[in-house]
Amino acid sequence: xxxxxxxxxxxxxxxxxxxxxxxxxxxxxxxxxxxxxxxxxxxxxxxxxxxxxxxxxxxxxxxxxxxxxxxxxxxxxxxxxxxxxxxxxxxxxxxxxxxxxxxxxxxxxxxxxxxxxxxxxxxxxxxxxxxxxxxxxxxxxxxxxxxxxxxxxxxxxxxxxxxxxxxxxxxxxxxxxxxxxxxxxxxxxxxxxxxxxxxxxxxxxxxxxxxxxxxxxxxxxxxxxxxxxxxxxxxxxxxxxxxxxxx
Amino acid sequence: xxxxxxxxxxxxxxxxxxxxxxxxxxxxxxxxxxxxxxxxxxxxxxxxxxxxxxxxxxxxxxxxxxxxxxxxxxxxxxxxxxxxxxxxxxxxxxxxxxxxxxxxxxxxxxxxxxxxxxxxxxxxxxxxxxxxxxxxxxxxxxxxxxxxxxxxxxxxxxxxxxxxxxxxxxxxxxxxxxxxxxxxxxxxxxxxxxxxxxxxxxxxxxxxxxxxxxxxxxxxxxxxxxxxxxxxxxx
Numbered sequence: 001x002x003x004x005x006x007x008x009x010x011x012x013x014x015x016x017x018x019x020x021x022x023x024x025x026x027x028x029x030x031x032x033x034x035x036x037x038x039x040x041x042x043x044x045x046x047x048x049x050x051x052x053x054x055x056x057x058x059x060x061x062x063x064x065x066x067x068x069x070x071x072x073x074x075x076x077x078x079x080x081x082x083x084x085x086x087x088x089x090x091x092x093x094x095x096x097x098x099x100x101x102x103x104x105x106x107x108x109x110x111x112x113x114x115x116x117x118x119x120x121x122x123x124x125x126x127x128x129x130x131x132x133x134x135x136x137x138x139x140x141x142x143x144x145x146x147x148x149x150x151x152x153x154x155x156x157x158x159x160x161x162x163x164x165x166x167x168x169x170x171x172x173x174x175x176x177x178x179x180x181x182x183x184x185x186x187x188x189x190x191x192x193x194x195x196x197x198x199x200x201x202x203x204x205x206x207x208x209x210x211x212x213x214x215x216x217x218x219x220x221x222x223x224x225x226x227x228x229x230x231x232x233x234x235x236x237x238x239x240x241x242x243x244x245x246x247x
Numbered sequence: 248x249x250x251x252x253x254x255x256x257x258x259x260x261x262x263x264x265x266x267x268x269x270x271x272x273x274x275x276x277x278x279x280x281x282x283x284x285x286x287x288x289x290x291x292x293x294x295x296x297x298x299x300x301x302x303x304x305x306x307x308x309x310x311x312x313x314x315x316x317x318x319x320x321x322x323x324x325x326x327x328x329x330x331x332x333x334x335x336x337x338x339x340x341x342x343x344x345x346x347x348x349x350x351x352x353x354x355x356x357x358x359x360x361x362x363x364x365x366x367x368x369x370x371x372x373x374x375x376x377x378x379x380x381x382x383x384x385x386x387x388x389x390x391x392x393x394x395x396x397x398x399x400x401x402x403x404x405x406x407x408x409x410x411x412x413x414x415x416x417x418x419x420x421x422x423x424x425x426x427x428x429x430x431x432x433x434x435x436x437x438x439x440x441x442x443x444x445x446x447x448x449x450x451x452x453x454x455x456x457x458x459x460x461x462x463x464x465x466x467x468x469x470x471x472x473x474x475x476x477x478x479x480x481x482x
Binding site for chain 1: 254255273276277280281282283284285288416434
């Protein structure tokens with residue numbers, strides 16, 4: 001009895017140790033191999049770039065506006081939408097996520113003080129500006145003209161490059177939403193475009209993919225720090241949402 | 248394009264030859280680790296036995312009593328190993344020869360020494376078993392892994408020749424999967440080489456200690472033999 005147990009231990013222990021060792025090694029390798037994906041997937045979400053549709057002339061106007069209000073780069077995008085609340089084709093600010101609603105609030109007092117500078121409203125604007133800055137600092141990666149982190153700047157450049165190449169099909173409607181996942185390599189080349197969330201309209205999805213594929217390359221990301229690139233741009237989301245259409 | 252290149256997919260996607268090489272290396276690694284652990288246990292046990300036996304031997308116990316203690320274990324069906332088997336072989340031969348009065352003292356000693364030398368050789372064989380396997384795994388598995396890698400890369404580049412557009416992405420997976428073979432070869436070889444060197448040194452050390460014990464034991468036997476013969480001549 002004892003002898004047979006000893007015999008079992010004599011042959012069993014090495015077998016068990018050997019198998020456990022190999023299993024551990026394989027598990028470690030497998031985990032290590034899949035790790036980059038999970039990490040990227042986790043951080044990619046907050047960095048989603050909101051590519052709202054802005055028609056070409058709107059863009060130009062924006063640039064002019066940017067030149068005019070050069071000293072204040074941050075508030076610039078906000079006053080834009082304000083003057084033309086709904087009927088106009090550029091309600092870019094109409095968005096769903098919380099930081100953006102805050103944004104929408106801000107322009108109202110912002111623009112108002114300029115024509116008639118009431119004290120209260122100015123205060124309000126000041127407060128709103130602070131709120132905005134906080135919001136921007138936390139997560140507003142792709143607001144145009146925002147001089148944020150290098151990551152934000154690159155995101156804004158990518159957004160502009162894609163929007164410039166985006167031609168919507170006639171079937172596009174306000175409220176459609178397509179989320180693409182884009183994979184970049186450190187040279188800035190697009191190596192993968194997948195539809196994460198379809199709008200339901202194939203032509204519209206297609207137009208979004210085409211826009212990215214036409215852009216094909218975002219050389220700006222070459223300047224980014226390697227770690228930032230891996231975190232934000234190895235894989236990121238781009239959301240297409242036309243909001244300037246008349247119907 | 249977005250599919251993840253897990254290590255498992257890489258291995259499963261490799262060509263048959265590379266997979267075969269990987270299988271061989273995996274087997275070599277598993278077997279050599281089995282042997283490493285077993286040798287480790289064996290050497291440690293032998294070491295402990297040697298220390299315990301020497302302590303017992305030099306505690307002033309009568310040699311015949313020591314021999315008789317061991318008989319019990321033999322009756323239980325567990326033959327002696329290590330230094331105790333050497334002691335028993337020597338003492339058995341010694342007592343058998345010294346019962347015959349017409350044999351010279353030198354011949355008795357010589358016989359006992361020979362018996363112990365044989366037992367020592369048998370012990371060293373037992374301790375060194377499997378070490379040649381570790382040595383060959385250590386020396387050949389890097390080459391086997393390298394062969395798998397070269398074969399995989401060859402294939403990967405041949406595929407590139409047929410492709411119209413040569414991008415890094417078309418060859419990278421092939422090279423990556425081929426390199427796994429080298430990694431596995433090294434993984435099998437490094438522990439095997441380390442273990443071989445370590446175990447060879449430990450076995451040498453043990454054999455040296457056995458030899459020392461044999462010499463010391465021969466000294467005791469010599470004293471006993473001459474004392475015995477002197478008594479016989481007087482009586």
